Amino acid sequence: MEKTECSEAQNFGSVTTSLEPQATAKRKKAKSKNQRRFTDEQIRLLESIFEADSKLEPRRKVQVARELGLQPRQVAIWFQNRRARWKSKQIEQDFRTLRADYDNLASRFESLKEEKQSLLMQMEKLNELVGKPSQGLEGNIMADGSRLQEELAPRGVIQSHKNNTSNDVGCHGDEIHELLSMAHVDASSLSPQDWHRFDPSILFDQSRFTSSHWLNFWT
């Protein structure tokens, strides 16, 4: 506490003594209408000083108090309260910003979840195609990637990204190809074993993929 100034402030506008029952009356008198609120001119000057610097040097405080016809203690308190108001507004602003960021992230997360679900379904379909010899792909197909590619090509599965067909599975060929290229995997020379062994988790390896990679891919 600024003890010397405190005593000055207590004298501000008061007449009565400081005995307990009279203390309230004293305060009420001190806070009478004209003295309680600062004038517009006082506020204007205080605000302009605060804008330049939110803290006052002791000497400057005394000078300002003299200019405004206030006690130095009143100027100090005004700056304290002003800093508190500024801080609470700042907290509100920060909260709004954080909430907006959170909302954005949450909605992005939801759309990523949907994309993931759709990709998992595509993976299942691909696995069905690759893993079913009865549908024209013979048993040795698993050992021969180039042949698989040849056989799948007419179906518009693997090379659909080149043909740009609207096949249900193939329509995401571009995305899969892009994903693989992000993982530095050449899809054109991918063998069926590779398809099976391909570990999607490498796509989530932070050291290999920056957020911009993902942003570009998903957007």
Add this chain to the structure above:
DNA sequence: TATAGCCACACACTTACGTCA
């Protein structure tokens, strides 16, 4: 050099009052 006491200051929280819808 370490320590205790004092002082000035800032901050968080609270109170009391004025203003306005």
Add this chain to the structure above:
DNA sequence: CGTGACGTAAGTGTGTGGCTA
């Protein structure tokens, strides 16, 4: 006119840093 919400000047309690004996 009464009333509740809100803004604000000021009081209170506490922590901290500088100074000094």
